[in-house]
Amino acid sequence: MTRAVRTMLAMALALTAVTAAAPAPSWTPLAYRQAPADNPLKGFMPYAGSYQTFPHSMEWFYLPLREVMTGQNTFDWTPLERRLNTIARRGHHAAFRVYLDYPAKPTGIPQFLLDQGLATHAYPDHGNNGLSVSPDYGDPRLAAALDRFIAALGRRYDGDDRIGFIQVGLIGFWGEWHTWPYDGGTRPENWMASDAAQAAVLNRFESSFKRTRLLVRYPSALNKDLNIGYHDDSLAFETLPPTSWHFVQRLIDNGVTEKWRDQPVGGELRPEVQPCIFDAPVSCPQYEDYAESVAQTHASFLLNQTPFDGSGFTGDEWFRAVAGSRSLGYELTVTEASLPSTPVRGQAKIAVRIANRGIAPFYYDWTPELAAVDASGRVVSRWPTPWSITGIQPDAPPTELTAHLNLNGLGRGDYELTLRVPNPLPRGNDLRFANTAQDVHSGLLTLGTLTVR
Incomplete structure (x- = not known):
């Protein structure tokens, strides 16, 4: 076996090892519940x-x-x-x-x-x-x-x-x-x-x-x-x-x-x-x-x-x-969320899948944000996302959205990771998702627990 072949084989084995060690995304279903009747713009x-x-x-x-x-x-x-x-x-x-x-x-x-x-x-x-x-x-x-x-x-x-x-x-x-x-x-x-x-x-x-x-x-x-x-x-x-x-x-x-x-x-x-x-x-x-x-x-x-x-x-x-x-307009629901299944530090990959159970899309480009909530119920960190919920169609598979969060500002501990779509109208209701984990008052949808080490 030549040196070049041995080197290529070693690289292949190393790549296989890394691939095998990388955790697969862990998707957790989120339960459906009708969205509030006073959701915005519908x-x-x-x-x-x-x-x-x-x-x-x-x-x-x-x-x-x-x-x-x-x-x-x-x-x-x-x-x-x-x-x-x-x-x-x-x-x-x-x-x-x-x-x-x-x-x-x-x-x-x-x-x-x-x-x-x-x-x-x-x-x-x-x-x-x-x-x-x-x-x-x-x-x-x-x-x-x-x-x-x-x-x-x-x-x-x-x-x-x-x-x-x-x-x-x-x-x-x-x-x-x-x-x-x-x-x-x-x-x-x-x-x-x-x-x-x-x-x-x-x-x-x-x-x-x-x-x-x-x-x-x-x-x-x-x-x-x-x-x-x-x-x-x-x-x-x-x-x-x-x-x-x-x-x-x-x-x-x-x-x-x-x-x-x-x-x-x-x-x-x-x-x-x-x-x-x-x-x-x-x-x-x-x-x-x-x-x-x-x-x-x-x-x-x-x-x-x-x-x-x-x-x-x-x-x-x-x-x-x-x-x-x-029955009019959109009804967006998060069908699944993916959070790190083990404690993390530095950065975390977050993903959601959003489906539309309504009859029309949401037409405006409102920016969703993720937030960490501590044990006292206080929002301790927010992350604007590059996500867009505009145009998610009612007869299509769920739209998958992914973000990488910088966790450097968070101390060690467990946090509830939440999703919110703020209404740019200061006194207006946020867009609320059709999920049992949706808080209709704060606008926060709980996606799961994020543990920072």
């Missing part, structure tokens, strides 16, 4: 206000454009700031839509545009009786104003921690992107914005918002390729196929049934079915199956005012409504 939400009758993490409001746009290039953000701050103080994220035309409310058109002679249309429909007016969306002065407003809104509010979602409004009755029946309905007039005007608003929103998530009312050829999600304003009423104007059929017709995987879907539980959809049996004169509507839209949140009004729901109806709220 579930039922009311119009902005203080409510104690139903768990929630978001609040909704409409904002007339005239309140914040005071001139061609001047803005007063005070009305929006006031709404956002009030909601944030309650520990909730805001979702909102800005409008020009809301039937039965005073016009949302900025006064300077009216003073310049912007043409408008009065109408009696939708209980309006001429109070609001529909603007001429083809007027270049309005188009320029909308472009400036969207750009200014993005500069100031993109990535604002107080905001959960912004719906792309501005066009149509209620900002819902239709002027029915004045858009090819029962009236000969067509007041709806042209495709070019719609595209200009959509494209400016997409270019102005890179972090805050956007939604628009209708799936269409104009928005199918944009980073904008959808908002079904008539869920469980005009949602399911095959009717052409129903929401899911529009998703199908525009080839965007999978867009929920990276862009959010929200909406409103149709007001006519809010009081009765959770009766057993359902007592609504007209409705669509709630569970099927949620399953096919993959909605993460819904405006649903009824559970919050007055005494709200009671008894079994309350529990069914909570279950309906819980």
Whole structure:
């Protein structure tokens, strides 16, 4: 045997010995339990206000454009700031839509545009009786104003921690992107914005918002390729196929049934079915199956005012409504955790496997952190992780995440190693996992015991 061969054999034996000595990852299952019903950025939400009758993490409001746009290039953000701050103080994220035309409310058109002679249309429909007016969306002065407003809104509010979602409004009755029946309905007039005007608003929103998530009312050829999600304003009423104007059929017709995987879907539980959809049996004169509507839209949140009004729901109806709220959006659970099985010092390799038992991913890039808790229950060390929980899909194998922790700041002893996903909104609930080891108050999920020597 030559010296070179002996050397190679020795190296191979040494490598085998090291490999055999290296402990294999030890995975410990973590038990599942439903996540709290007020997890952030999902579930039922009311119009902005203080409510104690139903768990929630978001609040909704409409904002007339005239309140914040005071001139061609001047803005007063005070009305929006006031709404956002009030909601944030309650520990909730805001979702909102800005409008020009809301039937039965005073016009949302900025006064300077009216003073310049912007043409408008009065109408009696939708209980309006001429109070609001529909603007001429083809007027270049309005188009320029909308472009400036969207750009200014993005500069100031993109990535604002107080905001959960912004719906792309501005066009149509209620900002819902239709002027029915004045858009090819029962009236000969067509007041709806042209495709070019719609595209200009959509494209400016997409270019102005890179972090805050956007939604628009209708799936269409104009928005199918944009980073904008959808908002079904008539869920469980005009949602399911095959009717052409129903929401899911529009998703199908525009080839965007999978867009929920990276862009959010929200909406409103149709007001006519809010009081009765959770009766057993359902007592609504007209409705669509709630569970099927949620399953096919993959909605993460819904405006649903009824559970919050007055005494709200009671008894079994309350529990069914909570279950309906819980069924929306994500539900992340740590299926397994891997910690060192023997005492360590210097560094520790930690890993988790996270599955999504919900119907949609979590859409924001919140940073998980690991923490060591001593015997007194005090957090003695924290480690930000490079992990991302964004986009973990509900129909996929668990996502495995690994980190190496520097333990030099820890003394000898046993520590509970915990995982937390902090909410960047200071008073907001942290994202809580669907696990029995999850502390719903502190936000800490216990992964296991870490022994430092």
